[in-house]
Amino acid sequence: MxxxxxxxxxxxxxxxxxxxxxxxxxxxxxxxxxxxxxxxxxxxxxxxxxNAAARHLASNRTRILGAVVDDLHNPFFADMLDGIEDVAREHGYRVMVMAGGRNTRNEEDAVEAFLELRVDGLVLAGPQIRPQTLKRARAATRVVVAAHRLRSNAGSSVATDDIRGAGLAVEHLTGLGHSRIAYLRGAPSPPARDRLSGYQRAMKKAGLVPVILEADFTEDGGYAAAQEIARSGDIPTAICAPNDLAAIGAINALEDAGLSVPADVSVVGYDDTALAGLRHISLTTVHQPRRELGKQAAELLLAEGEGSSQPRQVLLPPHLVARTSTAAPRGGQGPSLHPLPSPASARSMS
Amino acid sequence: MxxxxxxxxxxxxxxxxxxxxxxxxxxxxxxxxxxxxxxxxxxxxxxxxxNAAARHLASNRTRILGAVVDDLHNPFFADMLDGIEDVAREHGYRVMVMAGGRNTRNEEDAVEAFLELRVDGLVLAGPQIRPQTLKRARAATRVVVAAHRLRSNAGSSVATDDIRGAGLAVEHLTGLGHSRIAYLRGAPSPPARDRLSGYQRAMKKAGLVPVILEADFTEDGGYAAAQEIARSGDIPTAICAPNDLAAIGAINALEDAGLSVPADVSVVGYDDTALAGLRHISLTTVHQPRRELGKQAAELLLAEGEGSSQPRQVLLPPHLVARTSTAAPRGGQGPSLHPLPSPASARSMS
DNA sequence: CTAGAATATGGGAACGTTCCCATATCCGTC
DNA sequence: GACGGATATGGGAACGTTCCCATATTCTAG
The missing domain is CATH 1.10.260.40 (lambda repressor-like DNA-binding domains)
Structure with missing residues (x-):
């Protein structure tokens, strides 16, 4: 002392x-x-x-990468951080994390804190960040947005093809014989928008009519939306959720309403977090290569500024993981084991 | 740029x-x-x-608290971090997180990184840190160890009374009529030691014979240990796991071996993470006040050095949350609804 | 109207490094 | 036996702040 x-x-x-x-x-x-x-x-x-402060001041480098994540309670982000750390460590950088707590104010304060520290790079994995803040950050340091597709010149980003991912969910369900498929929409953010539009396109292509309810990316949000569905009396045979947490909430609401999953209603999640794989949950879901997302984000970050400073967009392919929260609808045709295999799902990663 | x-x-x-x-x-x-x-x-x-570096250098303060956590995949730590942030924000401090990834080397590197940054305080929530490292850290800044009881003068700590907690688990099971209760032991660390000794004491008090297996704090660890139990042929009627993740792994192994939970074997977890509360898992577990743990750790940290620099130990009371992974053993007496209510569990929080 | 306080501003040293340039020493070579 | 080039070391400015002290200005009271 x-x-x-x-x-x-x-x-x-x-x-x-x-x-x-x-x-x-x-x-x-x-x-x-x-x-x-x-x-x-x-x-x-x-x-x-x-003394890091003195070194940073004199050398104008910190060898620190900052990571701002939306919600540390979502295991999705823990996986992504693993990927970021893998790459950072390899290149002699340390990763510091700040949590946004699903709150724009906190997230932007975290960005500010890292910029004041003059970190050598910043990974933004929070859908709550405003374009204006991103722009300010990009003016100060290298920035890559992760798990969140950016428009071509707004900056670099690494994300899963969410339009395709939501399409896979719908195709899986139609392949099982479903035609009344509802969608729970996530809190306003680019991933929510992409997943929604993937759902809408796939429904249109299949000649089905979309049914959309407001939810968010939490268990509670999924619960409330599914509760509304159950109450409405007009119950679809399948529901797509914006992520795994919301899917779990939806399943709880359906069961609380006396409905059985998947016998009465099939439910599909999104992310393929560890939660979905738990034996007792066994959620059919769209897999995102979570750790790979983190790796590529970190690689893009460290590559940036050394040559091409053109913003780059990386889109990784999702694939569907069928578990036991989905089945053929009552009285519908039996499940076909390989529903509509598509080129995109075939080339997706493990 | x-x-x-x-x-x-x-x-x-x-x-x-x-x-x-x-x-x-x-x-x-x-x-x-x-x-x-x-x-x-x-x-x-x-x-x-x-420029934070310049400010830190000139003022010799950073207004940053560092938090080193063992494993970001365990939702336990996300809850604790919420508590730390609550208090830190209130006092004008920012919280930066580094993950140890359940690896001593990484954890100690994280501690070193924070010490080089000259953070104003350090919360260590990783059981992997060696006493020697703790001592070095304490020589440089204010440190509080969280979720991990320290010996009286090794430093300040905030933890749950794990001896009592494990005792509650055993009492719950004996109250249901169990007498053959096995314990899965966590990876070597103070919490694992305390929980084990709480189990041993409670078994002794009940006149029962302890059965101890090696596991760790992960799902895989719990799976392997329970698999061994199932293979052994000599199957206890109940199992206590060192945390919720391991309990979930154990349940999976038992069910894979054709055993039913709780009909054949009851399983008790530890932590009461969000996982345990999931409807489909519904794990009986020992509740730790996770957010409160974080809050009190941060408060202790910020109080320290302003007056009493005597290390302080805070022990919070656990309590049991009975869900559906436990029941009376086959052929045993029926469950009593209020098994052995104890003063400690009565005064526990929320 | 003037001393002395209160208020507002400026200047310079210090914080602990890095990094450039200068210097000293030791070689081997012609 | 001086010289050019390695090799090793030292000194000082600079990084962008804070904080103390000095100074200038305004106000108040006697």
């Missing part, structure tokens, strides 16, 4: 100048082996630890 | 000295209203953003 030792203290003890100590810390080859050893011993002896 | 504006640029534009700009940024009352306004306008106009 007292004053911490500095490079000068180390230098004095080792009997060299501060320059030499600095070189040793930074692994410069311009130090004789004997001197290096003496410096390291002195540093260890007095418990020297570099 | 070009050079970012500094306090001097703002000063020049506003026609004042850097000192005045500094005062405006720091909300000092020693500035006339007119000047303040001029400075703010100039700052906004050129897009000035304070």
């Amino acid at each position: 007292t004053r911490q030792p500095t490079i000068l203290d180390v230098a004095a003890l080792a009997g060299v100048s501060k320059s030499v100590v600095s070189r040793v810390i930074n692994d410069s080859p311009l130090v004789s082996p004997a001197t290096r050893k003496a410096v390291l011993m002195a540093a260890a002896q007095i418990g020297y630890r570099p | 070009t050079r970012q504006p500094t306090i001097l640029d703002v000063a020049a534009l506003a026609g004042v000295s850097k000192s005045v700009v500094s005062r405006v940024i720091n909300d000092s009352p020693l500035v006339s209203p007119a000047t303040r306004k001029a400075v703010l306008m100039a700052a906004a106009q050129i897009g000035y953003r304070p």
Whole structure:
């Protein structure tokens, strides 16, 4: 708690100048082996630890990547962060995380905090960030938006093809024989928009009429929307949810209303988080390559500014994972085991 | 990306000295209203953003709290972080998170990163940290260990009374009529030790013989251990797991082996994460006040160093949440609705 | 009208590094 | 036996703030 030792203290003890100590810390080859050893011993002896603030100020680099995530309760983001860390660590960067808590104000404050720190790069995995904030951030450092498709020149982004993903969900259901398929819409955000429009296109293509309800990306949101469906009396044979959490909420509401999943209503989620795979939940869902999303976001970030500063868009293919929350509708035709295999789902990743 | 504006640029534009700009940024009352306004306008106009490194260096404060968490995939930590953020925000601190990924090396690197940043406080929520590292950290800044009981003078900590918690699990099961109760032990760490010893004491008190298997705090760990139990032929009527994830893994293994939960085997988890409450899982578990744990850790942190620098230990009471993964054993006596209510569980929170 | 407080502003050192340039020493080479 | 080039080390400015002290201005009271 007292004053911490500095490079000068180390230098004095080792009997060299501060320059030499600095070189040793930074692994410069311009130090004789004997001197290096003496410096390291002195540093260890007095418990020297570099002051990041001073280094950052003098060198104008931090070797820190900031990650702003929308909601740490959604396991989706934990997976993505794993991918980011994989790549960052490999390149000698550290990753610091700030949580937005599904709140625009908090998210933008987190962005601001990282910009004040002058991080070397910023991954934004929060759908709540306004274009204006993104623009300000991009003016200050390298930025990549993850899990969230950006318009061609608004900046770089790495996302799953959500239009295609929602289409896969609908195709799976029509392949099982469903024709009355409702959609729960996520809170306003680019992924919610894409998933919705993928649903609408697929429904149109199949000659079916869309039914859309407002929800959000939480369990509670899914519960409320499905409750409304159950109450309405006009119950569809299948429901697509905007993510796994909402799907789980929807299933709970349906069952609370005395309906059985999948016998009465099939439910499809989105993300393929660990939750969906839990044996007792066993949710049919659209898989996103979550860790890969994080990896590619970090790679794009570290590549940026070294050559092409043109914003780039990466779209990864989703694929459907069929589990037991979906089945053929009552009185409908039996399930076909391979409903409408499409080129896109065939080339998707593990 | 070009050079970012500094306090001097703002000063020049506003026609004042850097000192005045500094005062405006720091909300000092020693500035006339007119000047303040001029400075703010100039700052906004050129897009000035304070350089955190320079501020930290000059002021020797960061207003940042670091949080090192063991595993971002465990929703337990997300809840705890919410509590930390609540308190930090209230006091004008920002919280940055680094994940240890259940790996000592990574966790200790995260601690080091925060110490280099000279954070104003550090919350360690990772059981993987060595006493030696804790000691080094405590020499440099205020530190509170969370979700993890510390010996009286090793430092401050906020945790749940895990000895009591494991006892509650055993009492619940004996109250249902179980007498053959196995324990899955978590990866070596203080919480694992406490929970184990709570189990042992309660078993002894009930005159029962302990059966202990090695597992860890993951779903896979719980699966493997329960699989071993199922194979052994000598199957207990109940299993206590070291946390919810492991409990879920154990249930999967039992069911894969053709056993029914709770008809054949009852399973109790630990933590009461959101997972346990999912309708389809409905895990009987020991509740930890997760958010409260985070809150009190942050409060202890911010209180520390202002007066008493004596390390303090806070122990919060757990309580049991009975759901449907436990029942009376086959052929045993029926469940009593209020098995052995104890003073500790009666005074537990929410 | 003037001393002395209160208010507002400016200037400079300091924070702990990096990085450039200068210098010292030691080589081998012609 | 001086010289050019490595190799190793030292010194000082700079990074962008804060914070203390000095100074200028305004106000108040006697």
